[in-house]
Structures are given as structure tokens and as C-alpha cells.
Amino acid sequence: MKFATVQAGDETLYGIVTEEGFTALSPHFPQWSTLRDVIAADGLHILAQAANAHPVTHSTESFTYQIPVPNPEKIICVGVNFPDRNAEYKDGVEAPPNPSLFIRFPRSFTGHDQPLIRPPETPQLDYEGEIVIVIGKAGRRIPADTAYDHIAAISLSNEGTLRDWVRHAKFNVTQGKNWDQSGAIGPWLVPFTAAAQLDDIRLTTRVNGELRQEDRTARMIFSIRQQIAYISTFTTLVPGDIIITGTPTGAGARFDPPRFLKPGDVVEVEAEGIGILRNTVRDET
Template sequence: MHAERAGYGLATDGGIVDLSARYEARWPTLQQVVDEHAFAALQENAARLSPDLSLEEIRFTIPSLLPEKIICVGVNFPDRNAEYKDGKEAPANPSLFPRFARSFVGHGQPLIRPPESEQLDYEGEIAIVIGKAGRRIAERDALDHIAALTLANEGSIRDWMRHAKFNVTQGKNFDASGAIGPWLVPYTDEAQIADIALTTRVNGEVRQSDRTSRMIFSFRKIINYVSTFTTLVPGDILITGTPTGAGARFDPPVWLKPGDIVEVEADGIGLLRNAIADEA
């Protein structure tokens, strides 16, 4: 956002190249860019352009404002499965739950702790944005459906995840309790995602650290499995799981509080930073 106008651009070392102003007629929104697989064309065109705005002049929103679906994967790293201490091996299929776009904010915006609970927790994750529609996508073809990568802090209200017998949806969907961003990094090939280092820090302290090569369910498997029951469409976001080390697993648990800073960082994708604030 700039001067209360939604737009998109190319992030460079010198600032933001305002692509939405230049290509409004052809690609009026970032969703159209995703729909038409236009990242490569935009990058080529923008490479010779000078920045129009500094990072300080814009407000980050989530990179896909109106995704049809945001689907999250739970328990996708070996140590996360062991945290449950139930003696069970990792399941054959991923655990999934939906999140709503309103439950996320952009990079640099505060995550909101609601008055209903103090148990706001963090979960640093890698997210993939779908660029090509498909149903029952074979694993061998799955990566062809990725448009871009981004980061997520899949913030959770822990006690509200136990309000019902099976359901975690409530605790995963408080308004502005998570973040996605800071930007979309166009997907190139499997080497780009095969062994990404993913780290979450709270107030500078490393709380989570793992690599995508250790995921129980690969990016291919996640796309294959989710597309079995629902058609994936351009702009959908799949959030692929968090490493061990969330605040709920400390003894006693350590919850996020106003003033805390959470950073999620991953090789080749960037750094997502958000402060914590109480709901006004």
C-alpha cells in the first residue's frame, strides 16, 4: 500500500519499482500476474527501471490479498511429531486445516493478541503460492503448479485450539494473529526449495531452526494430496509446516506479549518481521 492505494512492485536494493502503476492496463493486480504466469516478463522489464518508492514509503500487505484458499499443514517435521509424545510414528498423510486471509497481516504490521487469550504463539513456515490450476495433480507434475514462495508466521491462539474435541480452526483464525510476506519470490526449479534453511527468532533468540530437506511431507506430496479433494487455483496458498520450538513446548510455556518481535527467515526468500500488540 502507498498513499492508501493497493499496488505491487519489484523490491530492489534501492527501493520499490512500482509495477502496478506501469502495467495497470495489462496486469491491474498481482492476482492477474499470477494467473498469467507473468513473473518472468515483469522481472525482465523491471530490471532496467529505477525505484519509485523507498521501503519506508509503503505498507506491506499479505502478497495475495484474496486467495480462494489458504491451507496449512501441521506436524511436518520429525521433531514436531516427537513433541506429541504419543509413541506414534509420523502419519501416512498430512494433517490439514484452513486459515482465512483476514487472519494474516503483512510484513512489518503488528500481530494482534486478542482479549480472549494470552496464549498467542508463533510458527515460522514456508508458504507456496499456486500458479496453475489442477485437480488430482500427480507428484511428478506438482512443482509445475508453483508460482512463487513466501514466508508465514502461522500465529496460533493455543487454548482456542482445544475448544472442541477435534477442531483447531478457531485458534488458527483470530483476526491479524499471523503474517505472510514480505514478498513473493518467483519459483524457478526444485533445487530452489530442496534444502531451504528456515529459522524463527523471538527478540533475537533462535526458537526454531530446520531445513526443508527434513520435511515429512514434501512440497510435491502436499500439492498432490491437497489437490485430491479440492481444485487448486492460482493464488491459493499452501503453508507447509513449522519446525519444533514453538512457545507452547517450553516448560512452562512462553507466550508472545506486546512489544515482542518475531522474525521468520529462510534462504533465498527473505525475512518476515512483526511486532506483537494487544487488540485496541
């Protein structure tokens, strides 16, 4: 089952995506304004049951995708989380004992099949394909061995980055990671029901059909279980919170010369069991 948030005309709707199109379910559940509310009420299975009773309401061409959870309290990103990614830094330092984290704002993401925006201040828009987890059950100091119990769904992200702006200051990357519509999340949420959906799945990123990134979640320096345990030590995770779990080696900045994104490029992030997140690129107008 694929749960999505879409824009159809002047309406924002949530529901189910199938090969036939989109089935709007939000009109039947006025108590839940967004998928975040559905997740907080542990209602994804209720939506799944309701989908069987309702026909497709929108053809594929009649709606556009938004980020699936439109108003998360927190979007927490994990950096340098694959062995080859750590080696890219060429500083001779082994993987750190704890994950590197930073925060992104919802406005910095757009939906599936929408353009990533390259701003006039810099041409260094880069791609980073990643697995997304969405928290379904609140928790603080969550043990790693029960961390999966707190996941409601999984998705994909292109954690787009303005490379020169992440180096504007000494101790942070915030300004390079939060340009409006510089990244994407989607296309949809896939309910999380089994460890096999995350433990060892293939993640790839293609630019104009060329494979640029490829790795498996089993090779993460900090597993998704560890990420949840560590993050929940210092902050309470709540339903709808998003964790973007790390990108493999192969981003554009690591080529010589760098291969940054330009208008007209098509970037596809794909993972087994989730799907393909596709975005074009255009300049800000």
C-alpha cells in the same frame, strides 16, 4: 526478484522491492489488479522485464507491506510436518499416513513489519515459522513428480496461533488459527524456478534475537511435492492458492513454562533464498 504488494498512502500497489526501495508496476498493467491476477496470467516474468525500464517510485520508509497475494481463493495449512514436531505430542504414535490440514482466512494474516495482534480473550499468542508456496498453474490430482511445475512463487509465513483456542473443540483447530492479524505472510514473493529452492533449505524462527525454531525442508514428513499431490486429490488448486507447509519444533507452547508472545516482541522467520519475515506484537485496541 522480489514481488510485493504494498500500501502507499491510500493506494494499494504491486511491484518490485530492491535495496533502493519499491518500484510500482501495477499502474503499468491495468489488466492485472493484483499479484493474483499476474500469477494467473503467468505474468511474473513480464513484471521482471518491466522492472528494468522503470525507476524506484517509493523510498523504503514511504510504504508498508501487505500480504503478497491479497485475495487467494484458498489458504491451506499443513500441520505436524516435521519429525520432532510429531514427537512433541508424546502420544507414542508414529507419523500419520496422510498430512493434517486446516484452512485459514486471508484476514487472519498481516504483512511484513506489521504487528501481530494479541486479542483480549487470551494471552496465548504463539509463533510458527513456515515456508509458503503459491500455486501458479491450476491442477487436480497432480502427480508428485510434476508438482513443482504448478508453483509460481515462494514466500514465508508466521502462522500465528492462539493455543488455548485450538483446543476449544474436539475435531478442529479453526478458531485458534483465524484471529484477525494473528499471523503474517511475506515480505514478498520469490519466483520459483528450480527444485533447489525448496528441496533442502534451512528454516529458522527467532524471537527477540533468540533462535527458537530451526530445521530443513528435506526433513519434512510430507514433502512439498507430496502436499501438492495430496491436496489436489480432493480440491482443484488454482493460481494464487497458498499452501503453508509446516513448522519445526520449538513453538512457545512447547516450553515449560510456555513462552507465548507479548507486546513488544519481535519475531523473525527466515529461510535461505527467500529472506526474513519480521513482525512485532501488540495488543488489540
